[in-house]
Amino acid sequence: MKLIRYFFEYVFIIIFFGLLRLLGYRIASEIGCFLGKTFGPLFRSKKIIKNNLIKFDNSLTPERITSISKEMWGNYGRILAEYPFISSFRKGDLDKYIKIENKEKLEEIKKGQPVVFVSAHFSNFELMAMAIEKAGVSLSAIYRPLNNRMVNSIMEPLRKKYICKNQIKKGINGVRESLRFFKQGVSIAIMIDQRVSEGEKINFFSHPAYTTTIPAQFVKKFGCKIQPVHIERYDKIKFKISFDEQLIFGENADNASISLKLNQWLENKIRKNPSQWIWTHDRWK
Numbered sequence: 001m002k003l004i005r006y007f008f009e010y011v012f013i014i015i016f017f018g019l020l021r022l023l024g025y026r027i028a029s030e031i032g033c034f035l036g037k038t039f040g041p042l043f044r045s046k047k048i049i050k051n052n053l054i055k056f057d058n059s060l061t062p063e064r065i066t067s068i069s070k071e072m073w074g075n076y077g078r079i080l081a082e083y084p085f086i087s088s089f090r091k092g093d094l095d096k097y098i099k100i101e102n103k104e105k106l107e108e109i110k111k112g113q114p115v116v117f118v119s120a121h122f123s124n125f126e127l128m129a130m131a132i133e134k135a136g137v138s139l140s141a142i143y144r145p146l147n148n149r150m151v152n153s154i155m156e157p158l159r160k161k162y163i164c165k166n167q168i169k170k171g172i173n174g175v176r177e178s179l180r181f182f183k184q185g186v187s188i189a190i191m192i193d194q195r196v197s198e199g200e201k202i203n204f205f206s207h208p209a210y211t212t213t214i215p216a217q218f219v220k221k222f223g224c225k226i227q228p229v230h231i232e233r234y235d236k237i238k239f240k241i242s243f244d245e246q247l248i249f250g251e252n253a254d255n256a257s258i259s260l261k262l263n264q265w266l267e268n269k270i271r272k273n274p275s276q277w278i279w280t281h282d283r284w285k
Helices: 002-023 025-042 046-056 062-091 104-111 126-134 149-163 172-183 214-222 255-272
Strands: 098-101 116-119 139-143 166-169 187-191 200-204 207-211 226-234 238-243
Touching: 002 025, 002 062, 002 149, 025 062, 046 062, 062 126, 062 149, 098 126, 116 126, 116 214, 126 139, 126 149, 126 187, 126 226, 126 238, 139 172, 149 166, 166 172, 172 187, 172 214, 187 214, 200 255, 207 255, 214 255, 226 255
Parallel strands: 098 238, 116 187, 116 226, 139 166, 139 187
Antiparallel strands: 200 207, 226 238
16 A cells, blocks of 8 residues: 555656746745645644644644644745756756855865764755755765655655765664765764654753764764754745854763754754744654
């Protein structure tokens, strides 16, 4: 049954992406927003989203929870509908829709030692690694393959060609591969907002959550800097990518204290615009 569903999802993606390319970026994104808001709330993740938002802020009213959820689904739909235009973003055809702040930090990284870029699933998150690599920074990115292998066979080549050529599958082997890249002077990019079974329980919005310690392990092993990156959607189809102040930790910092600091950075970003973070992941499971 699952195989049949995966096949129809695969066929849908091929047809859907083709139609969106014909319509153009602006219209495609609006269609994605409409579809996301219309059909997103029908998915089983509705309960997970509600529970996550209550952990985020237990003072939220039911109306506010519904509002954040609806806007999140709209953003989710836009991300999917914007994917067929990844090549256009990479080639610079859609540069007018992306504003990069503190770009000089990338120039400093190019001249110095590799860093660990950390971010989360905000807005159209795929554009961050693309912007870093386009700026000339040697980069590898850790990612999780899609459950649907057929759809993944479409998305993975797109990621490698247009987003970041050094794509590393998450897991123990992926960590080893990222270490090898790092020793060669290649920075690493990792999303720190999802639950990982091999992580440590670190407070996230005052609730313990399994958190990746990979950035902390790199800091301990190499004494490297951590470069937080954030992307924000504005005017519906435009983006602002910003590079915050680098985080530097002393020799006595341990995995838990480093990871807590990163979770706190993430919390601040989510508080500023909760509807642009993807709440469908069971973060506190």
